[in-house]
Amino acid sequence: MSIKHGLLALLERGPAYGYQLRSSFEESTGATWPLNIGQVYTTLTRLERDHLVRALPENDQGQRPYTITDAGRAALAVWFSTPVSSTDRPRDELAIKLALALTTPGVNVPDVVQTQRVATIRALQEYTQLKMRANQDDTAWLLILDSMIFRAEAEVRWLDHCEASLVRKAAAASTHSTPVEDGDRVIEPHKVSRR
């Protein structure tokens, strides 16, 4: 997601100047994505250069409102109708970190997994607490929180999966191992298939 499209969406509601855009942006993302005013103005300048917004005359307080152009509306419509591709998101640092942990000598991989799990669960607790305290009519904010909650949950599930895979691998590699967890079943070491 880009600030560019966020600002276009806000301007679609009506003309606004920089500070207004910043506060509406933070309002609609529930302050999970604070913007500095510099980012707002650079983005507005770029949007104006690309003819997606147009500057209006300054008002009495010296504030310059911007309005969305037809080209801007078209760009916004394209954005809303285009699915977000995973390559648009930042690379998953956690996955890279775990992959490197596995191949770097001397790294305790289960510790890396557990440290991350505690941090992610903590984030989940925080999101849930925000959700409990949220205004239950503020659907947009509740859905943003749900999105963060589901993402954190997915991360924990993936960490569980990583841990279980590591345990299974270790058990398969060792002949003197203790019983292995496999979901709800307990597998005796001699039953673990060796590949």
Added chain:
Amino acid sequence: MTALTLREVSRVHGQGETAVEALRGVDLAVSAGELVAVMGPSGSGKSTLLNLAGGLDAPTAGHVHVDGTALDSLSRRELAKLRRRSIGYVFQDFNLIPSLTAAENVALPLELDGASVRRARHAARSALDGVGIGDLAERFPDAMSGGQQQRVAIARAVVGDRRLILADEPTGALDTQTGETVLKLLRARCDAGAAGVLVTHDARHAGWADRVIFLRDGRVVDASGPLASVDTLLSEAP
């Protein structure tokens, strides 16, 4: 006040070479008003911990205190009484008695405890009201959805003035939306002053807890929480 304390609690099943250490030297304190989630893979000791906390099983070493009373200092009879009066259980499969109505199921622990039928039914009604299904009091479990049955189970766990609620995967058999409603109810009971212990492997449900502890091979390996206040969270948001 501390509603539940586990001090250096261990539980070994069996003896000699076949002995299995289900729990090893676990310390845990849960205060009134607090919801603590216990997470860990199957076999890590979660259910053992809950059974010990509820006096359904006894530790091989260490002590369990409920509301300040050491469980190992009680006779069988006294222990059974404390279980009826102070501890409420919520299970994954609800464990309602099919031949009793919702109200009768909820009233049962009080009646077993010697309360008059009238008083027990009255308390059951208000507990059912408290979980939002007062209008279903005369229904039998068969005629209720899973979510409604779990509400009955929660009402049964809190009826009377029970201050410790032990929940073992209470949302396991429910869809996500209904599961969330159940968690909200548990959370509300804790906010109203009960102490709660929630065993779950679902991270999203653990999110409702004030603290999350992680069990591995019978030991507490980590904990998350208690949390900062919401104001701090908002001002620290990235």
